[in-house]
Amino acid sequence: MPFVIVEMWEGRTVEQKRNLVRAITDAMVNEAACKPDHLHVVIHETPKASWGRAGVLGIDMQENKQAQAAADAEEKGQ
Numbered sequence: 001m002p003f004v005i006v007e008m009w010e011g012r013t014v015e016q017k018r019n020l021v022r023a024i025t026d027a028m029v030n031e032a033a034c035k036p037d038h039l040h041v042v043i044h045e046t047p048k049a050s051w052g053r054a055g056v057l058g059i060d061m062q063e064n065k066q067a068q069a070a071a072d073a074e075e076k077g078q
């Protein structure tokens with residue numbers, strides 16, 4: 001029973017996850033000769049506040065601060 005686990009930050013839409021599961025299943029069927037009925041794909045979503053890389057939390061990574069500031073500004077209509 002093939003089992004694929006995806007570890008990623010939370011925040012994707014259901015549609016994105018639906019498409020991701022389909023794409024992973026297609027890849028496993030086409031490239032690894034898996035039977036689709038036996039393939040499990042599990043998505044583990046972790047908050048950025050609980051994810052660290054190089055000693056830095058996801059929420060504290062510079063690129064995320066910039067992206068969040070841009071999103072906040074757009075929401076305020078700036």
Ligand SMILES: O=C(O)/C=C/C=C(\O)C(=O)O
Nearest residue numbers: 007008009010052053061
């Ligand atoms: O560690 C990083 O720099 C980025 C991680 C990003 C994810 O886990 C994600 O986009 O889900």
